Amino acid sequence: MEYAENILGTIGNTPLVKINKLTEGIDALVLAKYETFNPGNSVKDRMAVKMIEDAEAAGLLKPGGTIIEGTSGNTGMGLALAAIVKGYRMVCVMADKQSKEKIDILRAVGSEVVVCPTNVAPDDPQSYYSTSKRLAEETPNSWYVNQYDNLSNTKAHYESTGPEIWRQTDGKVTHFVVGVGTGGTISGVGKYLKEQNPNVKVWGVDTYGSVFKKYHETGEFDENEIYPYVTEGIGEDILPKNVDFSIIDGFTKVTDKDAAIYTQRLAKEEGMFLGNSAGAAIKGLLQLKEHFKKDDVVVILFHDHGSRYVGKMFNDDWMRKMGYIE
Ligand code: PMP
DSSP states (O other): OOOOSSGGGGOSOOOEEEOOSSOTTOOSEEEEEEGGGSTTSBTHHHHHHHHHHHHHHTTSSOTTOEEEEEOSSHHHHHHHHHHHHHTOEEEEEEETTSOHHHHHHHHHTTOEEEEEOSSSOTTSTTSHHHHHHHHHHHSTTEEEOOTTTOTHHHHHIIIIIHHHHHHHTTTOOOEEEEEOSSSHHHHHHHHHHHHHOTTOEEEEEEETTOSHHHHHHHSOOOGGGOOOOOOOSOOOSSOOTTOOGGGOOEEEEEOHHHHHHHHHHHHHHHOOOBOHHHHHHHHHHHHTGGGOOTTOEEEEEEOBBGGGGTTTTTOHHHHHHTTSOO
């Protein structure tokens, strides 16, 4: 018989899938690391379990404890699945710009969800950063995950996602392109790939309204770069410890409109029904096309599933209301 001991045993070993149409002007082979095959439908299952296991080993998370995290949904989903299997209580703190589907899905897997306003500064007591920290302080036997600064996040990708990509491409990968939020994916995968072959180039996809690109290019944390944006999952108004700028060769920024349109195009032209950050990532990859030569193998990572965006990027009324389509 062949079976997993529990649902967590199905995390990882996701397929690589060739992108065939959305590669205009690119001769290189473009392969998508397709993370929606994880049980929580996103790459975040990997780091959620790793962060919990490291916290258990360090004695920070004890039996019967409560896990508290500020999350846009996918990390919460991974943590919630692990909490069920391992017997913890789960509390997710979210910003109100996140799709309603994400909130409903977290509640469906037994998480308590606290919703906070989006457009307040990170140090505002109402922000989801501040609220998660306060709840963690007030709740006995609780552990605050802090995916931004918890380096088990990067380690998960260094130990699993990176080696899988190296193995699946027979060591032929030349470029890695990925959206950056906490930075765990790009830093862990990028570090692993560069250790195998220092010539691998690592590109981050950022959004307008986020500090990453300017900081990487100038070393300056420019508050003028920070303003509200629509794209979900990538970009930040802080510098998370998980972003290792030293392994990133460059960033490209994608507009909210392009990210939304390319999210639709992936579904309609490739049959890839994916989340908003996948649209941003493929548009970012197209913006970088002059960097790719004929025999290159470019791997792009797609973080999450389209079902969480049916009320937004996959809803033409919403797309029209936002002015993204006629
Ligand atoms: N896309 C989506 C949909 C996400 O949830 C996240 C995580 N915030 C990212 C991209 C960025 O990944 P990372 O946090 O590893 O940089």
